[in-house]
Amino acid sequence: MTQYVLRRLVVLPIVLFGVSVLVFMVLHLVPGNPAQVIAGPDAPPETVAQIERELGLDRPLPEQYARYIGRVLQGDLGRSLRSRRPVLDDVMDALPNTLQLTLVAAIITPLIAIPLGVIAAARRGTRVDRGLMLLSMLGITVPVFAIALGFMWSFGYQLRWFPISGYGGPIWTFDGLRSVALPALTLAVGAVAALARLTRSAMLEVLNQDFVRTARAKGLRERVVLARHGLANALLPVITVLGLQIALLLSGAFVTETVFAWPGVGRLAVFAIQGRDFPLVQGTVLVIAVLFVLVNLVVDVMYAYVDPRIHYQ
Amino acid sequence: MNVAAAPARMGAGAQVEPAVVPRRQEFVRRFVRNRAGLLGLAIIAVLVALAALADVIAPYDWRSQDIVRRFAVPSPQHWLGTDELGRDIFSRILFGGRYSLTIGVGAVLLSFVVGTLVGIVAGFYRRLDGLLMRVVDVMLAFPGILLAIALVGALGPGLSSVIIAIGTTEIPGFARLNRSMVLSLREREFVVAARVVGASDASILLRHVLLNLVSPLLVFASLRMSTAILVGATLSFLGLGIQPPEPEWGAMVSTARQYIATAPHTFAYPTLAIFAAVVAFNLLGDALRDTLDPTLRH
Numbered sequence: 001m002t003q004y005v006l007r008r009l010v011v012l013p014i015v016l017f018g019v020s021v022l023v024f025m026v027l028h029l030v031p032g033n034p035a036q037v038i039a040g041p042d043a044p045p046e047t048v049a050q051i052e053r054e055l056g057l058d059r060p061l062p063e064q065y066a067r068y069i070g071r072v073l074q075g076d077l078g079r080s081l082r083s084r085r086p087v088l089d090d091v092m093d094a095l096p097n098t099l100q101l102t103l104v105a106a107i108i109t110p111l112i113a114i115p116l117g118v119i120a121a122a123r124r125g126t127r128v129d130r131g132l133m134l135l136s137m138l139g140i141t142v143p144v145f146a147i148a149l150g151f152m153w154s155f156g157y158q159l160r161w162f163p164i165s166g167y168g169g170p171i172w173t174f175d176g177l178r179s180v181a182l183p184a185l186t187l188a189v190g191a192v193a194a195l196a197r198l199t200r201s202a203m204l205e206v207l208n209q210d211f212v213r214t215a216r217a218k219g220l221r222e223r224v225v226l227a228r229h230g231l232a233n234a235l236l237p238v239i240t241v242l243g244l245q246i247a248l249l250l251s252g253a254f255v256t257e258t259v260f261a262w263p264g265v266g267r268l269a270v271f272a273i274q275g276r277d278f279p280l281v282q283g284t285v286l287v288i289a290v291l292f293v294l295v296n297l298v299v300d301v302m303y304a305y306v307d308p309r310i311h312y313q
Numbered sequence: 314m315n316v317a318a319a320p321a322r323m324g325a326g327a328q329v330e331p332a333v334v335p336r337r338q339e340f341v342r343r344f345v346r347n348r349a350g351l352l353g354l355a356i357i358a359v360l361v362a363l364a365a366l367a368d369v370i371a372p373y374d375w376r377s378q379d380i381v382r383r384f385a386v387p388s389p390q391h392w393l394g395t396d397e398l399g400r401d402i403f404s405r406i407l408f409g410g411r412y413s414l415t416i417g418v419g420a421v422l423l424s425f426v427v428g429t430l431v432g433i434v435a436g437f438y439r440r441l442d443g444l445l446m447r448v449v450d451v452m453l454a455f456p457g458i459l460l461a462i463a464l465v466g467a468l469g470p471g472l473s474s475v476i477i478a479i480g481t482t483e484i485p486g487f488a489r490l491n492r493s494m495v496l497s498l499r500e501r502e503f504v505v506a507a508r509v510v511g512a513s514d515a516s517i518l519l520r521h522v523l524l525n526l527v528s529p530l531l532v533f534a535s536l537r538m539s540t541a542i543l544v545g546a547t548l549s550f551l552g553l554g555i556q557p558p559e560p561e562w563g564a565m566v567s568t569a570r571q572y573i574a575t576a577p578h579t580f581a582y583p584t585l586a587i588f589a590a591v592v593a594f595n596l597l598g599d600a601l602r603d604t605l606d607p608t609l610r611h
Contacts, residue, residue, distance in 0.1 A: 029464065030467050141539075145566060250459075254458060
């Protein structure tokens with residue numbers, strides 16, 4: 001166990017190094033001269049040269065990377081070309097909003113998915129089961145933006161239950177909670193669908209075991225059998241996949257935040273790319289990727305902790 | 314797409330045993346019995362035909378505007394109605410199919426070729442394995458769509474950027490799948506036997522390894538087509554891929570979202586087109602998997 005955690009911690013810097021190299025390379029994949037692209041086609045050469053100097057593009061690549069990583073490690077992600085503010089400030093303003101949205105989605109996901117999966121397993125082969133599985137198939141294949149627009153249209157415009165878009169405040173306030181509802185639901189749909197399927201199959205596996213037959217034979221009510229003998233034993237794979245899904249929620253944030261005008265890191269990244277604001281693009285991508293790596297690490301370690309039977313080589 | 318990435322990861326990570334390819338008649342017989350697969354194949358055939366023959370079939374030019382009839386609801390004149398500039402949505406969807414299919418095929422081809430090469434080299438020449446797989450790990454450290462977004466952000470909008478961005482993102486999946494299959498193949502008797510009789514690396518790779526990779530790769534490529542189409546539409550939806558006024562499906566949905574309250578049909582039909590394409594390739598992939606190699610089921 002300790003060894004496993006140590007191994008993962010040793011690999012971590014390698015992965016982070018790779019991530020930083022990839023993010024660094026983003027600027028150098030820009031076709032032509034990035035400084036020219038930023039300045040615009042008609043910009044005078046002095047402006048282009050100034051941007052080149054500002055971004056350090058006039059130096060050899062390894063030196064550029066060394067300077068870049070040096071600055072990043074000191075918390076300096078450069079300056080946004082548009083707002084002229086430090087990228088870190090922009091990202092830090094947006095990050096709490098993304099985390100709130102992700103947190104709410106992460107809380108609703110198991111609350112919806114696990115009961116649905118248990119019901120489908122308990123009613124295996126019936127119309128209820130088939131209907132739920134069809135729904136979850138839809139949840140997996142329908143594009144996130146279509147789900148977002150569908151929710152917006154139905155719950156926002158038609159039923160008027162929730163505000164259509166925007167940030168209504170922190171989620172512990174009433175307005176904030178109302179404003180986060182639609183984006184969080186949207187974000188959760190894919191995860192709910194995947195998790196419900198998994199819960200169903202994990203439950204079915206457990207319900208086939210001898211101790212479940214024994215539990216039924218000794219006359220326990222079905223509800224008790226399902227909860228105490230079924231779900232309790234099916235929960236482990238469910239927790240793992242839940243962890244993976246929570247990490248992946250981060251990538252759903254791009255679409256969801258953009259559609260619902262939610263001022264998070266995902267929307268910031270999309271704006272940055274549209275505005276060709278490369279330092280901001282690098283900053284947002286780096287922060288999201290690092291966050292993802294760390295969440296994954298925590299999930300893996302927790303998993304090993306929860307199930308002592310698991311040995312990692 | 315947060316979920317779309319998940320099965321790929323799991324599928325690619327699992328140790329897969331390549332099975333012997335069934336004979337052709339046997340394959341056709343089994344495939345025909347798979348109704349979902351046939352449905353997928355039929356949808357794909359229709360989509361390809363509509364996109365290829367768009368010039369002939371489309372009742373209107375995808376550019377022609379009719380401002381008087383903007384937001385017209387579906388009618389015999391405009392089967393799927395018109396958009397905010399009075400352009401015929403049905404015609405635009407037909408032409409838009411060219412983008413989605415090109416993006417899907419282009420991206421999958423790119424990741425297929427590069428990923429297979431990387432995976433085979435890593436599995437066969439173990440000295441390079443560590444390095445190549447670390448690179449793959451780093452690429453997988455980016456959640457779902459993030460790497461594609463970063464790449465398209467650097468390359469700028471446009472068809473080739475989208476194909477390169479999505480194709481690159483898909484490389485790790487192909488690399489891992491190939492590597493794990495090669496690892497198990499190289500220990501099999503027929504490969505060992507070929508080596509014993511003095512076959513060269515090239516001949517072993519071509520005749521004994523590559524041939525056995527074909528069917529699992531076909532299955533995987535079909536499933537990845539649906540992801541590539543989905544991510545392509547998403548990038549355009551975010552305004553990062555194909556730009557309006559081009560009739561790319563995701564771009565159409567993106568424009569339509571401003572009129573969602575008043576003209577829901579403008580976003581419903583392009584969305585339906587994306588959904589049909591995504592589901593069709595998923596169904597085909599699942600059917601191919603069941604037909605070619607039931608052991609691939611996880």
